Amino acid sequence: MVQELKIGIRFKSSEEESQNFWRALIQLLGEKNIPTALIDLSGKDLLFNAISCMQAENRQEVYQTAPRVNAEKCKFCGKCIDYCKHKVVSMQKGSGKILIEPELCTDCGKCYKGCSKKGAIKKHDYLVGLVEWTDRGENVRVFRVAFRKKWLLKKKGLPVLKKHIKGFEVKIYSFDANYCGKSIEKDMDFMFDIKGKEDGDTVLISVLNLMVD
Ligand code: SF4
Ligand code: SF4
Structure with a gap:
């Protein structure tokens, strides 16, 4: 297991397929003992919708x-x-x-x-924006980062997020370049694209493999 692992996922699949991916991943992560932060930078609430969370337990307003x-x-x-x-x-x-x-x-x-x-x-x-988070089980924390402008997300949102994801060994990001820009992707150790259900299954296995390497 590497000390810190940053994985980015670009969703080009339907919203339903994206949510199914997150549900399956969260379930599988629950069986592992690895502190993992799941971070939604898609601007589409994919993660929170996947866990049916309307109201986060914690939030920091910006x-x-x-x-x-x-x-x-x-x-x-x-x-x-x-x-x-x-x-x-x-x-x-x-x-x-x-x-x-x-x-x-x-x-x-x-x-x-x-x-x-x-x-x-x-x-x-x-x-102008907020970072919200909620826990799923002992080791998984789900974040939503919502800002009124792309550049504001980088300037003000990411520093706030950084504070709250400190200590998580694995960080998995949901990206949409139209929402958060491409520059954040460069910081990732691994990037995956999900265009449909098959990709989703393959990426799921790859992500879990990376976490045990
Ligand atoms: S940038 Fe300066 S001049 Fe413009 S609204 Fe802000 S404080 Fe006022
Ligand atoms: S328009 Fe602007 S400068 Fe003029 S009175 Fe109103 S606030 Fe003051």
């Missing part, structure tokens, strides 16, 4: 600081829009409402300084 505009005090002059070079602040056509894209904010502070109306624009912590 926030992003960005401005929030108080419509009762705002003059809708648009100065904060001009000050922001990152296109965080914009004005809705027609209504004139100020819109905020918190994920893009670098917290540089220019928009607050540029606003002449006291209390119209203030810092606010926006919920």
